[in-house]
Each structure stands twice: as structure tokens, then as C-alpha cells.
Amino acid sequence: MQTYNLPDKFDDDISNLEELINKCIASEITPAELKAHRVPFGVYEQRKVDTYMVRIRCASGTVTPKQLEEISKISERLGNEKIHITTRQELQVHYVKLGDIIPVIKALRDIGLASRGGGGNTVRNIIAQEDSGIAKDEIFDVAPYATALTTRLISEKDSWTLPRKFKIAFSSSSSDRGYATLADIGFIARVKDGKIGFKVYVAGGMGAKSNPGHFFLDFISDDQVYNLTKAIKNIFWKYGNRKNKHAARLRFLFNDIGEDEFRKRFDQELGAVEKENYLPLEIKANENIGLDPDLGDSPVKDQEDFRIWKERFVKEQKQEGLFSIIVGVELGFLANEKALKLAQFLIPFGENVIRLTKDQNINLRNIKEKHLSHLYLFLKENFNGFNRPFILDKLISCAGASTCQLGICLSRGAARSLISTLGDSDLNLDKLANLKVNISGCPNSCGQHPAADLGFFGKANRKDGELYPAYNVLAGGVIKDEETKLSKKLGEVSAKDLPKLVKEFLADYIKAEEFKTYQDYLASQGNNKLVELCKKYSKVPSLAEDKNYYYDWESKDIFSLAGRGMGECSAGLFDLIDVDLKNIVQTTEKLNNPPVSGEARGLLLFNLVFYATRMLLITRGVEPKVEMDVYTGFRQHFLDTKLVDSSFREVIDAGFSKNHQILLKEEDKISDLVKAVKYLYEHMDNAFGFKVPGLEKKAASDKKERVVKDFRGVACPMNFVKTKLELAKLQSKETLEIYLDDGEPIDNVPGSVKAEGHRIVTQEKIEDYWSVIIEKK
């Protein structure tokens, strides 16, 4: 069985990354430069210094037993003691050393897997509901579409340079177990007039500002999947917001331009895509048949336990005589050794037997009834707690503040505490097998709390001036075609009391047997119960009364927000440009502070030319390997195209030949070159085009420095008043840069400026304040 195909040029990509890693090890490039290439390759830095996580793309959550076997070996050899299943149906290898990244990536390549697109602003793993192909209620198997689409998209270069991550999901029926109604593009299988195809949702997603996908098309035939995806990807590539990663996902573009405009652009893009006559996706059906390995007789002694296990985890497939089985994996962490044994046990059952699930468990399929006992005995021997109620393993938590820089609370600690509280309770947990309990450590939805039946996301509360970890309490998320709605906040609870609150709430739900569904329960009783429980636990003792409330779960340190930082997951092109911008600032400072002369000055000027010349090459798709590439690239893409005035040719040549005499003589020209490059950057649009107002007029306006005004410390609305005063002094299309405080100022001023018809060119957070660049209307 083929999972997805690796792109033809994949080996080149690996070599490039290898070279950069080697350079980084040799300190020839900075870690920041490496990061911009590393993250889109699915390699994230972990909190432990110099260790990395490699995220492996598993389209539709499919891995073969042989692949799983190899991954567990790779993890054992080059990672740590366990692998991890993600909520996007992927596998991760953790704590890989910098020098081991390439060996890991090559070993994965050898078994047909890639980490590329595991992170960064890329087409992320394409998911499909885990029981697609075997579910009784499905329209048809959608997993082959996820696989084929993966093959196609990962071979396209522009899949790696999107404004932000791009998530695609497939569901095989309207019950939407693939979360298609929460994706950038979501496909839900349906049949119309005898043709198979999909209903399409777009621009949904979870994050700091989650929203359900918007209904987009009632039906497209299945041969249109690629064209539609390509058209939407093109819209995103061209118009998505590249400069503000907090408002960059497709849903922000959709909201920004509105549905009508979005559809208009879609029609344009689709028209263009259709003219290209791309081949439709090559769909290879997955065979769901049961194999018959000879495993001998293995009688089950404890028939009652066997029966309970079957009730809990075994489900009939639509294929008669075949069964699917859930293997619970607490919080998605699977020891290498267990993964290895499971893989080896499964190899005789064929290749199409494993799906990784969105709730971080494993779903096995295509097992004949007579082999259930074999599987049961295997799990009993190797997986402790394999027969505990499913809710304990279904529960989802994000990584939380222990490893995530954005994290506020230690969500995994809270989750483990909750698991043990529930596990130790006398509640009938089997009644909760389908309940989605989700915990995120911060508002960024990685624990998928917006989709939860009962969800939490971390926050920091204050009592008498002391911070303590707490969670917002949410409930009522529904994910279903036409019915999707996000969970709503009902209250909050301290991290400490979270397990107690959940236990009491679930006890109430279990007891309330008169309700048909959890939704019914919530509507008539559950919501009130949650509100009441939040009230009950709202009293937090002072630090002096009870310290425990001020320590997060599994933490030895008193709770604080120190060490929170920027997330890595959107590292990309702009970080590279930033590297050179910073280089330029630093070099300029070194030149004059105190003034340097002679040879040393010549060298600094050379550096300045080099950084200015290199800074924007990445926007033209040039990734210079050697110094010469920088100059040839700049000549070709900026001088020859007249984006930069040809009068700079001399200093560029002098930089290339390292002629310090000329550089020293032409210092003013060099500073003009820096300005010219910065000017282009400021006028770059979201698709890397330079919107320079009238190229011929450019030289004149180049000399005019952009006005920068610092409105930090100026309260609303005076900051807006002063912004208007400055704008009034400008000509149309000239730009103004202002600094604003975080909070009310940044929330209000750009919107007000926009409402007056001016354009916000960029809006970026710098430390604790914001820089906003405005183009006058």
C-alpha cells in the first residue's frame, strides 16, 4: 500500500537543509536563518537546548505497520523514549539533536515519509476521518483523496511559502468526524445525481480567534478536488496577510474581503487553474480486507474482561466480518517499545490496518473476528491499562507551558491529574466514551477546546496581587455538517480545582439518564450545572492560606508568566528578512558609534552592502548558496528590473569585488542603497509584489524619509487624533509609521484609520508595543 508519494526534488530539498544545518553548526549562519528553513520542514526547536522535534506527515492518519516499526526504531536511535501522536493524525519524534535531524529525515524518506510541511506557513498534514472506508454511515472512502492531494501539493513549491498554515480536511459523511467544517478547506463526501463528490466548506479554523468554516459549495464532483484546492491556495498565496501572523489564516482574509469578494476571486482563480488542464488526482482505493495470519490458538481466560474490552473498543466495520479496534494512548504518548511491538504484531495483518486518530489514539482496522482474541491478549501483555474506559485516553490536551513558549498553563499536568481523579472515582466512565474533553494551555486552541463537549483553556488569574493558574470553562461544541458551532464559555476555575469540577459535572451528566444526547443535557441542565460549579469553586484561598493554588500541576515553581515568548510555528520568509534588517541596524551602529575608520570601516561598509543586497532576494525565490549568488541575484532581480536604480550598480560591483576603496568613497551611496531596499520592503504587498508608486518618481521619493511618530503613552483617542494630524500633512500614497501601545490603542487606532479609507500596510508587534505603517488614501 502506497501512502503519499515524495516529490521528485525531495532529495535536493534535504541537501539544502543539510547544508544549512552544517553551516549553523559551524556558526556560519545564525540559528534564526536556519529556523526559517527548519520549521517549514516540520522541525521545531524544543525547550531543552539544542533539541528538536520532527513531525512526520501521515496523510489521512495512515501509516503502515512497517512504517510504524521504522519510526519507533528511529525514535529509539535518534530521539527519546517515546513517539507522539498529534491531533492532526501525525507522528512526532522528539528530542532529536541538531546534527541528527538530517539522518532522521533521510531515514523517514527511505520509508516513503516526509516531515516537510509539518510546521511553518505550509500546507499541513491533510486529515481524513479515521474510520473512513469502514464506517457504516459513510458515503464513500475519502482517505484516498487526502493521500492523492498530499502527493500533489507537497510537490508544489508554493505550498511552502504561504502566508500562514493551511489545513485541509476530509469527512466521509455529514457527521463530519474529520472536522471538515473547521478547516481552511473542508470536504464532506456526498453523492449528487449519481456522481460522487463533495460539499465544500472554507476559511474555518481554530486558533486565538476560531471560527467555523463557511459553507462554500453545495457540490463539486470528485475530479474537481484538485482544481478547487489549487484555486483557494492561490487566493491565499496572493492575498493572505503575510506581515501580521496573528491575522494571517485564510479565515482572516475571508472576513476581511467578505464572502462576495472571496467568491469573485475564487471564480477568477478557478478559471485560471482550469485553463492549465491539470490532471485530476490519481485516486487509488484502499482495500479493506481481512488477512488471516496463522497465530495459533490463544484462549482467553478472563472472558468477562474480554467482553468488556470488546464493548469498549471493538466496532463492526461496514465490511462484514471485519472489525476496527481502538488502542488507547494516554495523551498521545507511545513508548518506542510499545510502538515497535504493536507494529510487528500488525505486520502479518497487511498494510492497511492503522489509522492515527485526531484524539491522539490508534484505530486499527480490518481485523477478523477470530483474531480479536489475539489482539486482546497482545494488548493485555504489552499495553498497561489497555482496557480502561476510553474517556481517559480520548481526553485531549495540548503540550502546554512545559514545552510551548506560548503556553500559560501546564495543560498536560492538569490533564493527567484529571485522568487520575476520574480513574480513581467510582463513576461509570463508560457512559462517557464519546465525550470530547479538551484542554488547551492558552487561548490558541491547540487542545481544540472550541470543538469540545467540555473544554478548557488556560489563563492567569490574580488574587491579592498573586498570579495563579486557571482555566476558562467551555461547553457545547458541535462539529457536524450544517450544525457546527464552537463551545461557549460558561465560567472559569482554578487549575487546582479543575479535576474536582470535572468530576462533579460528569457525575451529574452520568446520573441524568433522561436526556437523549449530551446537547439535550446541556441545554436543559448541564450548562446551569457548569455555571453553578464554577461559582462553587470561584473562591480561591490566598497564598498564605493555601499555596497549592499558586503552583500549576506538576510544577515545583510558583506560577508565573515569565518565559512566555513567540511561537515558532509561523517562522518563515519574514524572519529571514528580519535577520538582515537587524544586521543592517547593527552594522550602521558599529560604523558610527563610536566612528570607525580605515580598513575596519571598509569591512563594515562591505557588510552593509552585502546585507542590503541579500535582504529581499528571498522574495524573488532566490536562496543564495554562496556569496556570489547574492550579487548576481540582486543584479538580475533588482537592478535589471529597475526596481532599484541602476546608479547603485557601482557599489554593488564594489561589494562583489570587495573593493574597500570604492566602498569608503561611496559611503553616501551605500546608505541610499540601504534606504532604497528598505523602501521596497515597506512597499511590498502580500504577494511579494512591490507597489512602488510610479517607478520613475521613486528616486525622488526615496530621499524623503518616512515620518515615524511615537504615540506610545498617548491614550485613546488622542493617539488617533495625532495620527490624523500627521496623515493630513502627507500626500496621497505616502506612508506614515506610528508606534502604539498594546491593548486599547492597537485594538482601536488601525481600525479607525482604515475606516477613513487609508490603508494599513503593516502592523507588527515589537516587544511590548506595535509599529503600524499607514498609506494615505
Add this chain to the structure above:
Amino acid sequence: MDFSESQLERYSRHIILKDVGIEGQEKILKSKILIVGAGGLGAPAALYLAAAGVGTLGIVDSDLVDTSNLQRQIIHFTPDVGREKVISAKEKISQINPDVKVITYKERLYSGNIKEAIKDYDFIIDGTDNFPAKFLINDACVLSKKPFSHGGILRFDGQTLTYTPGNACYRCLFKTPPPRDAVPTCSQAGILGAIAGMLGTIQAAEALKFIIDKGKLLTNRLLIFNALDMEFRTVKFNKNPDCPICGKKPTITELIDEEQPVCDLKKKNEN
């Protein structure tokens, strides 16, 4: 375009408005508005225009403050009784906004001096209380091509229209003053003080809209309201081709002083 820090703050709520902004506030600061009559209508209009930062305010009134004025002429305070209205008004304006230059005219306007009085102003507010003055202001503004706001109040009623050159004028609607005794005067009929405030501030708003050149003025429309029922309506009317002053064959080509009684109380004060 030099706004001081305190000016920015003072006018911030104007500047924030998309339709005013820095540019609009600048126009206001440069504008010159003449208010004829520092009484029931002129008082609120003068206060709001001063607060708005109108560069030059001209105030015309020949009267002294009377105790019976205080019920509605809110620019004058109790200690001002017996003082010249223009001086009383000027003091209050300077206190509200020292940016405003005030020019006072302690005189009655008539056909001989009105053209000279209005010639330097961008906009004129008619805050007078008698028909001859209203017709005089209309005629002078039409002949001098000056925009103005007409206002009239009685009991619980108010009416106002705005004239700008080229549009219908007050005489297009009312050819001549009503016959003597046909309309009661203030002293006979009375006026709810707040009505003066309502109408005077509408006139001030019209003046500011004209200055910043935004929105739709009350041109070719008469706004009428009755505060007892609190009903407002506008009546559209067209430029009258037979209008004696702005029509095709005008009969009034020079200013005239119409005959009409003024308020009894005022007469008393003049004596």
C-alpha cells in the same frame, strides 16, 4: 496647519470625525461667522460656534440684557442684566474658547449698513426676532451672495432654512412680511426657552456643515418642528421664478427696510 497640543486635545472629538478631521477643523479655525442678534437664537449658536473653534465671530445687537431675556438667552447671566448684550456675549465666548476672535457691533442693522457688516463673513446666522430684520438679512445676503441660516421661533414651534447662493431664498417662500398683528410677537405669545436652544443649535450645526463642506444643508427645504408633539418635518420648496429678489425679474434691486413691529419689551429697552 499648526495645531498646538492643547488645540489637538480641545478639538479631538471633531478631529476624530471622519467628516471633520484635521482638514475640517482647520477650515473651522479659519472661518468667520456673523451672528445677527445675541438673543434666544444667537446665544446658543454663539456658544456652540465658539466652542467649535470658529476663528472669528461677529456679534450684532444693540440691546442691553434684560431680566426677561435670561429664561432663554443663555449666553447672558444674571449679573449681566443692564449690560450691553454684545459685551456680555464677548466675555462668555472668550471664556469658552480664547482662540476665537470676537468683533462686536452694538448697532441695529438696516439697509444702509448691513452690506458693509456682512461683507467679511463666510456665513451669517439670522438670530433676530422680527420680520423686517429677517427680510433685510435675506435680501442683503442674496444681493451680496452670502450664505445664511434663517431661524424663527414662537411658543413651541420653530422653523429654519439655509440659504446658499443659487438656491431658494427666504423670499421665495414668503414674499413679504405678514401684515401687522397677523403674527403675535414674543411678548404677546411667549416662548419655551429650550425651543430657542434647539433652533439656535440647529443653525450652528448648519453653519459648521457649510464651513467644512460636508453633508446636506437645509437648502430648498424648510425644517419645521413642534416641540409639544415633538414632531419634526421638512418641507421641500423650489426656487421661485417670481421671487421679488432672486427670481427671473427681480423687483427688489436695492435694499429696503420693511415695516413691522418689534417686540414690545425691546422697544421699551431701546428707550
